[in-house]
Amino acid sequence: MEEIPTLRRKTGRPLSFDRDAALEKAMLAFWESGYETTSISDLTAAMGVTAPSIYAAYGDKKRLFLEALRRYAGDPGDLEAAFSCAPTARDAVAGMIENAARLYTGDATPRGCLLASAAATGSKDAADVRDAAAQERRAIRSVIVRRIQRDVDAGLLPPETAPGVLADLALAVTQGMSVLARDGADRDALLAVAHASMAGWPE
Amino acid sequence: MEEIPTLRRKTGRPLSFDRDAALEKAMLAFWESGYETTSISDLTAAMGVTAPSIYAAYGDKKRLFLEALRRYAGDPGDLEAAFSCAPTARDAVAGMIENAARLYTGDATPRGCLLASAAATGSKDAADVRDAAAQERRAIRSVIVRRIQRDVDAGLLPPETAPGVLADLALAVTQGMSVLARDGADRDALLAVAHASMAGWPE
DNA sequence: TCTCTTCCATAGCGATCGCTAGTAAATTCG
DNA sequence: CGAATTTACTAGCGATCGCTATGGAAGAGA
Numbered sequence: 001m002e003e004i005p006t007l008r009r010k011t012g013r014p015l016s017f018d019r020d021a022a023l024e025k026a027m028l029a030f031w032e033s034g035y036e037t038t039s040i041s042d043l044t045a046a047m048g049v050t051a052p053s054i055y056a057a058y059g060d061k062k063r064l065f066l067e068a069l070r071r072y073a074g075d076p077g078d079l080e081a082a083f084s085c086a087p088t089a090r091d092a093v094a095g096m097i098e099n100a101a102r103l104y105t106g107d108a109t110p111r112g113c114l115l116a117s118a119a120a121t122g123s124k125d126a127a128d129v130r131d132a133a134a135q136e137r138r139a140i141r142s143v144i145v146r147r148i149q150r151d152v153d154a155g156l157l158p159p160e161t162a163p164g165v166l167a168d169l170a171l172a173v174t175q176g177m178s179v180l181a182r183d184g185a186d187r188d189a190l191l192a193v194a195h196a197s198m199a200g201w202p203e
Numbered sequence: 204m205e206e207i208p209t210l211r212r213k214t215g216r217p218l219s220f221d222r223d224a225a226l227e228k229a230m231l232a233f234w235e236s237g238y239e240t241t242s243i244s245d246l247t248a249a250m251g252v253t254a255p256s257i258y259a260a261y262g263d264k265k266r267l268f269l270e271a272l273r274r275y276a277g278d279p280g281d282l283e284a285a286f287s288c289a290p291t292a293r294d295a296v297a298g299m300i301e302n303a304a305r306l307y308t309g310d311a312t313p314r315g316c317l318l319a320s321a322a323a324t325g326s327k328d329a330a331d332v333r334d335a336a337a338q339e340r341r342a343i344r345s346v347i348v349r350r351i352q353r354d355v356d357a358g359l360l361p362p363e364t365a366p367g368v369l370a371d372l373a374l375a376v377t378q379g380m381s382v383l384a385r386d387g388a389d390r391d392a393l394l395a396v397a398h399a400s401m402a403g404w405p406e
Numbered sequence: 407t408c409t410c411t412t413c414c415a416t417a418g419c420g421a422t423c424g425c426t427a428g429t430a431a432a433t434t435c436g
Numbered sequence: 437c438g439a440a441t442t443t444a445c446t447a448g449c450g451a452t453c454g455c456t457a458t459g460g461a462a463g464a465g466a
Contacts, residue, residue, distance in 0.1 A: 012412025013462045034324035036240050040454055042326075050415060052456070057413095061454065112324075116382060120323035121237035121315075123245075134386045165395040168383055172396050173372070176379030179319060180371055183337045192368040193375050200402025215442025216432040243424055253445060255426070260443095264424065 019057055022047040026058075027068035032110040035065050035129050036122045065118075066132055072114045073136045079143050089151040090201045093144060093170045097197060100174045101190035104181035113178035137175075141167050157202060166201070173197040222260055225250040229261075230271035235313040238268050238332050239325045268321075269335055275317045276339045282346050292354040293404045296347060296373045300400060303377045304393035307384035316381035340378075344370050360405065369404070376400040 029038050029046040040061060044051055058064040079096075086092035104112050119126065119133040148163035177190050232241050232249040243254055243264060250257065261267040282299075289295035307315050322329065322336040351366035380393050 010412085011410075011464045013414080013464090014412085016414070016462090032324075033326055037325040037329070039326075039452080041452080051454085052416095053414065055455065117323040120320040120382070120385070121235075122240040123236055123242075126240070130385075137382070137386055162395065164392070165399050168388065168392055168396045169376070169399045172376050172379030172383055172400070174379065175382040176375030176377065179323070179340070179378040180375055182323070182333075183340055185371065189367070189371055192365065193371045196368050196372045196403050197375070197400070200399050213442085214434045214440075216434095217443075219432090219444070242422080244422080254424085255446095256444065258425065 015057070017047075017049050017053070022049050023058070023064075023067060023071060026064055027071050027114070028110065030065055030068050030118050031072065031112075031114040034118045034120075034122075036126050062126075062129060065129060069114070069118075069132060069136065076139050076143075079140065083143050083147040086147070088156055089144075089148040090157075090198065090203075092147050093166070093201075094194070094198050096144075097170060097174055097177075097194040098191060101177055101194045102187065104178055105185075105187040105190055112182040113175065116175040116178035117182065137171065141171055144170055169197070169200070218260070220250075220252050220256070225252050226261070226267075226270055226274060229267055230274050230317070231313065233268055233271050233321050234275065234315075234317040237321045237323075237325075239329050265329075265332060268332060272317070272321075272335060272339065279342050279346075282343065286346050286350040289350075291359055292347075292351040293401065293406075295350050296369070296404075297397070297401050299347075300373060300377055300380075300397040301394060304380060304397045305390065307381055308388075308390040308393055315385040316378065319378040319381035320385065340374065344374055347373055372400070372403070 025047045026043055029043055032038075033042065040051055040054070043054060043061075043064070047054065049057075054064065058067060082095070083089075083092040086095060100113065103109070115133055115136055119130045122130060144167035145163045148157065148161065148166055151157045152159060152161050152163065173193065177185075177193060180193065181190060228250045229246055232246055235241075236245065243257070246257060246264075246267070247254055252260075257267065261270060285298070286292075286295040289298060303316065306312070318336055318339055322333045325333060347370035348366045351360065351364065351369055354360045355362060355364050355366065376396065380388075380396060383396065384393060
């Protein structure tokens, strides 16, 4: 007979750091410097937590990164909901790209996109981490495709519309803006790119 | 009084490997796995050259990568020439993006773009390597901007055209397609994105 | 207070990192 | 043929990598 973990009073010495705040710091470190190129030593400095505590709290570096990745990507349901609520697929996609432009040029965060840069490449040992990032991107693409298809079915977009192509374009622009942001492009420049990238859509 | 290096007969033991072919192999290794995440051990295996010979022939890992980067990017004059010869800026940009789509999905090379992925992120020690990649991207952007401006000046594009925005969009799409290619998108998908990305341009 | 549980921090594990000293081998020059 | 010069290879340098064994500290329950 097991106790329900959430109800069981915790015994023993309590955690001396905020697990969630430390994860946030780890996410920012990975965002800044990438998965393989952020060392445990970098993470202990950024998180203010010693190595053994990191391993006790998160498992290993890979699991810590995967948790940071999920935290960065946010709840997939939120994106789905935002896309569902938007009046049109065009509005939804334009909003997503604009949000990305702002996110990549925020003052309180590293420039660019963690999803685009932190696992863009790497050794064979990190192939599963790159797959996890690819999975997140595929999930976003799927949301976009479905929203576009909905507008096609509703007659808001011409029947010859190719949802996959428009979704790929939106993803490419989004991920490409990350490179521009890292190269120093300012927010207005990215917003202009975001706007220009929507030229192929019917108003 | 120094001898002219190219005319001086070389004495001593000759190189036992093709310096240029080995550099090509190194470029492919960096293309596949990134700068910091490709180890010297990986490079010796890929190039078929032992570590001391690599250091004697190329200097150190950083200089080897910079040489590989220049080899990947090609002669900047070639891009300039291609853009000059194209009938319109639109043709030049469309051609560049199409070429990228094909390059990123070639069978004989890694997927994606070395320029986009090999130094997308990394440690502080590699900041100058990232700067070198950024410099290559800036050079490409400059070529695009100047070609667009030429068409604006010639009245081929409307005077309100923003060359910088169109160039940034082209760069973003190009670099973003690298992510799509790494995620498994096939050549046709990338070519469709390339075509769709030109929708904002006047025919 | 005493026990039990859990966490913290020092110290260091084996492996790999980028890189090189030292020596043998291969060529040209005299 | 030496002598000089340049490269190749074995072996291993110090540093850092991701990760963990260990013993003491800090809380909860009895």
